[in-house]
Amino acid sequence: MGLIPLDHVKEGSLLETDISENGQILIKAGIALTERHLRLCRSWGIAELAIQGLDPDKIENDFFANLDPALVTEVQEHCVEVFRHTELNHPAIGALYQIYLKRKLRERHRG
Amino acid sequence: MADLTAAELVGSVKTIYTLPSTYDRLSEAINDPGSTMDEIAEVLTNDQSIAMRVLELANSAFYGFPSKIETISHALTLIGAQQVRDLVLGTAVIEMFDGISTQKVSMASFWKHSIACGLTSKIIASLRREPNVERFFVLGLLHDIGRMVMLQKIPQPMTSLMSEAEAEHQLLYVLEKKRFGFTHEDVGAELMLQWKFPPRLAESVRAHHRFSTMVRFPVESATAHIADITTHAMGFGGSGEIFIPPLNGTAWGLIGLDPSALQRMEKELERQLEEVLQIMLPSS
Numbered sequence: 001m002g003l004i005p006l007d008h009v010k011e012g013s014l015l016e017t018d019i020s021e022n023g024q025i026l027i028k029a030g031i032a033l034t035e036r037h038l039r040l041c042r043s044w045g046i047a048e049l050a051i052q053g054l055d056p057d058k059i060e061n062d063f064f065a066n067l068d069p070a071l072v073t074e075v076q077e078h079c080v081e082v083f084r085h086t087e088l089n090h091p092a093i094g095a096l097y098q099i100y101l102k103r104k105l106r107e108r109h110r111g
Numbered sequence: 112m113a114d115l116t117a118a119e120l121v122g123s124v125k126t127i128y129t130l131p132s133t134y135d136r137l138s139e140a141i142n143d144p145g146s147t148m149d150e151i152a153e154v155l156t157n158d159q160s161i162a163m164r165v166l167e168l169a170n171s172a173f174y175g176f177p178s179k180i181e182t183i184s185h186a187l188t189l190i191g192a193q194q195v196r197d198l199v200l201g202t203a204v205i206e207m208f209d210g211i212s213t214q215k216v217s218m219a220s221f222w223k224h225s226i227a228c229g230l231t232s233k234i235i236a237s238l239r240r241e242p243n244v245e246r247f248f249v250l251g252l253l254h255d256i257g258r259m260v261m262l263q264k265i266p267q268p269m270t271s272l273m274s275e276a277e278a279e280h281q282l283l284y285v286l287e288k289k290r291f292g293f294t295h296e297d298v299g300a301e302l303m304l305q306w307k308f309p310p311r312l313a314e315s316v317r318a319h320h321r322f323s324t325m326v327r328f329p330v331e332s333a334t335a336h337i338a339d340i341t342t343h344a345m346g347f348g349g350s351g352e353i354f355i356p357p358l359n360g361t362a363w364g365l366i367g368l369d370p371s372a373l374q375r376m377e378k379e380l381e382r383q384l385e386e387v388l389q390i391m392l393p394s395s
Contacts, residue, residue: 022179045385047378085282085357092337092363095370096344096355099377103346 002056003048007106008063011035016050067105075104117257117297121305124264130306131203133158134196141192151192152184155199164202165195167390172383173230194245201229201252202391213262215273216351221259222392223348223384225252230383231338234376235366241330250312250331251338254319255350257298261287262351273351283352284320296320322362333362345377347384 004013012032019027019041026044027037033049041049064072079101086093136154140146155162162183169186170179180186187195205222213221232251236244262269272290276283287294300317304310315331319339326332336359342348343355 047381081280082353083355084280085354087357090358090360090363091370092368092373093355093358095373096341099373100344100346100355107346 002050004051004054004056004059005048005106006038006041006046007110008059009033009038009049009051011038013049013054014052016052019044019046019049064102064105067109071108072105075101075108079104115291117293118301120260120264120298121301124260124302125305128207128260128302128306130200130207131158131161133161134199134203137196137199141196148184148187148192152182152187155183155187155195161199161202164390165198168198168387171386171390173387190245191243194243197245197249201249204253204256205391208259213259214266214270216258216262216349219392220348221255221350223388224342224350225255225348226387226391227345227347227380227384228252228254228335228338228342230380230387231341231376232334234379235334235338235368238368238372239330239366246309246312247331247334250315250335251342253299253303253312254316254335254339255295255299256302257295257300257316258350260298260302261295269351277353280354282354282356284356294320320356322359324361329362329365333359333365336362337366337368341373341376345380347380 011034015027015029015031015033018025018029021044027033027040030052031037079097082100083093083097086097088094088097133154137151140151140154155165165183165186166180168174169176169190174190176189180189190198208218229248229250229252232247233244236247241247268290272286273283275281276286284294284296296317296319300313303313303316311328311331314327315335318326318328318332319335322329322332322336340356340358343352
């Protein structure tokens with residue numbers, strides 16, 4: 001099982017592996033994560049968590065598929081504007097465009 | 112304004128932007144073939160704040176060493192004296208500009224972009240198995256330093272140029288060239304030459320938006336070019352440029368990355384950036 005971005009982890013999700021630092025366990029595997037745990041994870045700079053029974057690719061696809069279409073259109077227009085001086089058909093720029101778009105969508109979704 | 116050159120602009124700030132004496136002493140000790148590792152370590156330990164930062168970096172995700180590094184001599188042995196000097200230099204430059212505010216670009220955002228670009232350059236160099244990857248970190252860290260000088264020394268023209276860039280949908284560095292006859296790349300390169308940086312780094316800073324096969328140091332220039340664009344596209348901070356700068360296909364080909372590596376780089380940056388920011392930019 002892969003890692004789930006912290007923003008996609010819901011309260012009550014079961015942690016798959018221990019969160020530890022310098023050998024000391026901070027949160028134990030198997031625990032149902034509370035809002036406080038998620039806040040702590042953010043303050044520790046943790047970006048992703050391993051969650052039991054979740055497939056990261058599916059989570060990510062579902063997240064983007066379920067976004068408000070108006071928001072997606074608005075963010076896409078912004079991305080096209082920001083990338084206006086680049087050649088979008090270059091494979092590297094294409095990859096960077098996708099990264100930028102997804103980061104903006106997550107940012108806007110968080111509000 | 113039209114007849115001012117990048118070198119003159121840098122000359123006018125000579126007394127403001129000077130590197131700390133620890134850096135000079137460290138360089139001297141490293142360049143002296145007769146000095147021992149202990150003597151180099153002593154120069155560092157005499158400057159507590161720098162010594163502490165070197166140790167923090169050595170113990171961070173920036174290196175990811177498995178065990179704790181307790182002493183400066185240990186850090187010097189593991190990382191290498193020249194690499195430690197590069198890190199000292201990077202933190203010294205950030206400190207030099209600390210507390211100076213600019214109207215249009217916040218310091219926090221500027222250094223976030225710079226540090227992220229440094230980390231990206233270092234990751235690219237590691238993927239290419241280049242030796243001494245810290246110099247790539249310094250290259251990325253300082254690639255936009257000329258912009259900071261321009262924002263501070265000629266704030267009015269820069270502010271109006273930034274408004275123009277926004278209104279006309281133009282790249283800021285293109286407008287800089289049109290307005291002044293030089294860009295922030297030239298200013299940065301001149302400043303670095305004045306600081307006695309190796310031309311390899313200074314000239315690569317000068318070429319980070321205008322890569323061509325004619326540049327003197329193609330690998331370094333192409334790395335800075337790609338790292339800058341990548342950092343912009345990942346949205347880590349900013350240096351006043353609204354648009355993603357165009358990618359030079361030849362530079363991309365020279366570095367030889369697979370586009371799928373960019374997504375892995377994003378994750379690696381997420382992992383390293385906050386920690387390195389906290390160490391190098393304690394006031395943020």
